[in-house]
Amino acid sequence: MQEKVSIVKIGGNLIENEAVLDEFIEGFSKLEGLKILVHGGGKLATQLAEKLGIETKMVDGRRITDAETLKIITKVYGGYANKTIVAKLQARNCNAIGLSGADLNLIRSVKRPVKTHDFGFVGDVEAVNAAALKLLLDHQITPVCCAITHDKEGQLFNTNADTIASEIAKAISKDFETHLYYCFEKNGVLRDINDDTSVIEEIDTNSYQKLLEEKIIADGMLPKLFNCFNALEHEVAKVYIGSIKMITDPQTKKTTITL
Template identity: 55%
Template structure:
């Protein structure tokens, strides 16, 4: 029988909101099937960067990571946030284990080549160690992945957490598991107007996504999230759903489709 796995990704808006984080971790701990948690924390990282007298720089939702910024985000993501999340899951009876990409060679990446923009020490994922994750899951552990990866040459890299969630889902799907990828954030799903709760986009196809993006309806940090979602379903991930906790619990939100349903 095919083993089903849920991958839940939570972002900085959840991490920075104690009530929302409490609910998200309750939801993750209650999932009946084996599960992997991927967390971001960009808002906390930007806060710490600012407190240390530096200016956070973002382009299309992606962080420019110079050497000093890499040190800060490593401390925030792989240290403070990852271990806080793991401790809170342990308090719920959920036997979590926190990992950076370097731990167990979990996520191997390479420094993004400079084209139009120099992203600094940003990492593009080369591979996810699916056998390691399978071993942990079958052993009753729930991996918690942070956005710090490595290049297997001693260099840590900052990698978009949505990308890590997507690549993890794709690697486990390729290994024969039934994978559900769920992006949890502060809205009921992808919205045409974030101020209008009735404007939920219930389904997104590649063509509709291109139209919304060209009109500026979908922009900023939602772009890498959806780019990764479409890459996941195209690679065989069973389903990708984007929404807040009430939406995910209800089975609603925005479903990302490789092609229109017929």
């Protein structure tokens, strides 16, 4: 039987609120077994950009990353957010290590091709170094991965954190039973976006098509669900979308994604 690894992705909206972050860290550190944390930090990056007078340009909810914006992202995701989380986990005896995709050549990516838009220094994942993650996990070390990758030619790239979480889950599924948790500010995929109790408890390939047609799944949920199904199609055992409470309390309402 393969050992279980929980891969938990936490969004930037949760990180920027220290009380919410602390609640999450408390829960995550108590999560039993091997685990990996993946985090964004978009809101914090936007705040620093504003202070520096650098305009944040978004297309389809994705950040256009010019050279100055990449510096901000490296500072905020790779430095401030990552080290703050690692220090908080270490304080709770979780042996965390902060990583970007450049560290240990963990995630190699390629600049997103220019189609309708040039996203700048945005990388699409090409390869995840599963052996490096296995080395750390085998020593009970908890990787804390920020949303930065590299091309192994010296260039760093901004990369979507949801995608990083699913690519990591896929890559280690040969060696481990992987459970992927997407934590965000809602309780799951909602039937009515204004009603936090309208959680859709299960979405499978069939109901997904129907939800798409009904436009219940739209906008930011589209890439998230793409990542969920992509993971399941590549041997990831379980995929969930919900609030931070779901990782510690199995009774918490959440959305379970299945094929």
